[in-house]
Amino acid sequence: MITRKTVTSSVVDILREKIISHEIEAGTPLRQNALADELNVSRIPVREALLQLEAEGLVEFAPHRGAVATRISVDEVNELFGLRAILECDVLGYALAKITDEDLEIAQLVLKEFDELLKPGADRFTWGALNWKFHRSLYLPSGRKRTLGLIRQLHTNCDRYLRIQIQLVADFSRAEEEHHELLRLCWARDKRGAKKLLKTHILTTGRGLIRAFKAVP
Amino acid sequence: MITRKTVTSSVVDILREKIISHEIEAGTPLRQNALADELNVSRIPVREALLQLEAEGLVEFAPHRGAVATRISVDEVNELFGLRAILECDVLGYALAKITDEDLEIAQLVLKEFDELLKPGADRFTWGALNWKFHRSLYLPSGRKRTLGLIRQLHTNCDRYLRIQIQLVADFSRAEEEHHELLRLCWARDKRGAKKLLKTHILTTGRGLIRAFKAVP
DNA sequence: TGGTGGCATACTGTATACGATTTTAGTATA
DNA sequence: TATACTAAAATCGTATACAGTATGCCACCA
Numbered sequence: 141m142i143t144r145k146t147v148t149s150s151v152v153d154i155l156r157e158k159i160i161s162h163e164i165e166a167g168t169p170l171r172q173n174a175l176a177d178e179l180n181v182s183r184i185p186v187r188e189a190l191l192q193l194e195a196e197g198l199v200e201f202a203p204h205r206g207a208v209a210t211r212i213s214v215d216e217v218n219e220l221f222g223l224r225a226i227l228e229c230d231v232l233g234y235a236l237a238k239i240t241d242e243d244l245e246i247a248q249l250v251l252k253e254f255d256e257l258l259k260p261g262a263d264r265f266t267w268g269a270l271n272w273k274f275h276r277s278l279y280l281p282s283g284r285k286r287t288l289g290l291i292r293q294l295h296t297n298c299d300r301y302l303r304i305q306i307q308l309v310a311d312f313s314r315a316e317e318e319h320h321e322l323l324r325l326c327w328a329r330d331k332r333g334a335k336k337l338l339k340t341h342i343l344t345t346g347r348g349l350i351r352a353f354k355a356v357p
Numbered sequence: 358m359i360t361r362k363t364v365t366s367s368v369v370d371i372l373r374e375k376i377i378s379h380e381i382e383a384g385t386p387l388r389q390n391a392l393a394d395e396l397n398v399s400r401i402p403v404r405e406a407l408l409q410l411e412a413e414g415l416v417e418f419a420p421h422r423g424a425v426a427t428r429i430s431v432d433e434v435n436e437l438f439g440l441r442a443i444l445e446c447d448v449l450g451y452a453l454a455k456i457t458d459e460d461l462e463i464a465q466l467v468l469k470e471f472d473e474l475l476k477p478g479a480d481r482f483t484w485g486a487l488n489w490k491f492h493r494s495l496y497l498p499s500g501r502k503r504t505l506g507l508i509r510q511l512h513t514n515c516d517r518y519l520r521i522q523i524q525l526v527a528d529f530s531r532a533e534e535e536h537h538e539l540l541r542l543c544w545a546r547d548k549r550g551a552k553k554l555l556k557t558h559i560l561t562t563g564r565g566l567i568r569a570f571k572a573v574p
Numbered sequence: 575t576g577g578t579g580g581c582a583t584a585c586t587g588t589a590t591a592c593g594a595t596t597t598t599a600g601t602a603t604a
Numbered sequence: 605t606a607t608a609c610t611a612a613a614a615t616c617g618t619a620t621a622c623a624g625t626a627t628g629c630c631a632c633c634a
Contacts, residue, residue, distance in 0.1 A: 146420055146617065172586070182619045184401070187587085191405055195412030197503070203361050204586055204625050219503050223444075230443055286414070286436050290507060361625085363587065389616070399589045404617090421595050421616055 147181050151189035154179065159198045159209050160300050161265065166211040170199060197297050214350055217301055221346025224294050227287060228275065228342060229335045235282035236331045247277040247323055254316055267312065268299035274319060278326060301349055311348050315341070364398050368406035371396065376415045376426050377517050378482065383428040387416060414514050431567055434518055438563025441511050444504060445492065445559060446552045452499035453548045464494040464540055471533055484529065485516035491536060495543060518566055528565050532558070 155175070158164045170190060176183045190207045193199045199207045250273050257267060272295045279288055318341045325334040372392070375381045387407060393400045407424045410416045416424045467490050474484060489512045496505055535558045542551040 148617080149420075171584095173584090183586090184618055184620095188405065188408055188617095191408050192412065195409065203363055203366075205627095206586060215500070216503060219501050222447075223504060223507070226443060226447055227440075230439075283432070284436050286433060287440060289414075290440070365587080388614095390614090400616090401588055401590095405587095422597090423616065 146185075148185040148188045148192075151175075151179060151181065151185050152192050155189055155193060156196070156198060156296070159193070160268070160296065161303060162300070164209050166209050168209045170207040170209060172206065196293055198300070212297075212301065214353055217298075217350055217353060218346065220294055220298055221342055221349075224291065224298065224346075225339050225342040227291050227294070228279065229339050231279045231282050231284050231287045231291065232335055232338055233331055234284060235279050236326060236329055236334060238283070239278075239281040239326065239329075243277070243281050244323065244327055247274060247326070250274040250277055251319055251323060254319065258313060258316060265303065268295070268302060271295070271315070272299075278322070298346075298349075301353065302345075304349075304352070311345065315345060363402075365402040365405045365409075368392075368396060368398065368402050369409050372406055372410060373413070373415060373513070376410070377485070377513065378520060379517070381426050383426050385426045387424045387426060389423065413510055415517070429514075429518065431570055434515075434567055434570060435563065437511055437515055438559055438566075441508065441515065441563075442556050442559040444508050444511070445496065446556050448496045448499045448501050448504045448508065449552055449555055450548055451501060452496050453543060453546055453551060455500070456495075456498045456543065456546075460494065460498050461540065461544055464491060464543070467491040467494055468536055468540060471536065475530060475533060482520065485512070485519060488512070488532070489516075495539070515563075518570070519562075521566075521569070528562065532562060 155164070155170075164170070172183045172186050172190070175186045179186070190199055190201070194201050194207065198210060200210050201207050250270065254270055254274065257263075257270060272292070275295070276288065276292070279291065282288075318337065322334060322337050322341065325337060372381070372387075381387070389400045389403050389407070393403045396403070407416055407418070411418050411424065415427060417427050418424050467487065471487055471491065474480075474487060489509070492512070493505065493509070496508065499505075535554065539551060539554050539558065542554060
């Protein structure tokens, strides 16, 4: 099965990555012509990509003034992690009711990839993608597509700010430990314990980010 | 302050209304040419409108096959109302901590509009919009923009299915009573009571809808 | 010198045109 | 009769072209 990719979808991916990685800084106006020239495409796919990114919350449009990479406040970071905590704990509850051993083994494999990442010299920029992959593997059995869609968006937005703090290495390894513990609780089908841990897992990450955020405004 | 409207945004509004009102039925392929001719615009704004509606969950795109009005399952209705219950209760908690008497008076006014609506002969199709207006007025003081955005989308999606059941008149007046009671609890700043009522308010509406849904598949 | 109005420029929004892909209908073959 | 293949039509995706709107600069006036 080959997957056909439209130009627009490629542009979406490229721009999303550039925004998440802060190659495009928050507040930067996104000139359609410039982006089109840079990517060797016409303005139409660029426009359509920007519209999709607006839906994801990464850019904002103003009529006749174009798109701007959104600038986010501390309050909003707080809100994002709060939403994640609520929605992810909820969906985890549904997932644990149905989760199979095979599902858990898949999650285990993702954690293996994580271990690689923590070795020195590894590309830490894939951390966000891998983090999402792990979390998603636990939520997928719930079958709650809408919720998963919302959570995915929240992760994308959170990643933008997680990447600011490279100094969060310590936090990464803490997260890693919590992931292992979380998976253990899932194997035990301990719904209450897993939800509780997940909540603090998400909220402490958020708080750590906000602390670092305030230090370097 | 005049509000400039682009063609695209008008098309979004028109198509959204058509989908919510079931003038465009679920599963219908949305031909870009046909829509463009019908609305006397070119295909570009139609495409861009469809992209936005995809983000709202009202249509789905398949590459080179175009957009289709999404068909929703009972499970998904269930999920939507579940999400509403969680998110709205959460945001109501934050809102009640800050809500002022002026905010509450605004909400009161919206309820007045509601009373008009329940009189015989009134246009029941604006019910969904008004319902959202009331709920929003209670949540707005929270200042949680992201959450409000998500909830708005959920309301739009729920409306599509609420409108199927015109026979839900009884349910409408029940909802109306609950709105008054909810507002009363907000005046009293009874956070726990308000959240509890809101939860059952949303979930019973959802369950009623699903019952009716199963009766007429 | 400070402010207002008008023009030039840059950029966005929309239309039109073209090329690519999918679907469909028809024909040939097993 | 059913299936595989081919050609044509329909539809989508993208490029190019034009029109409308915002922004900045400069002349002009108080």
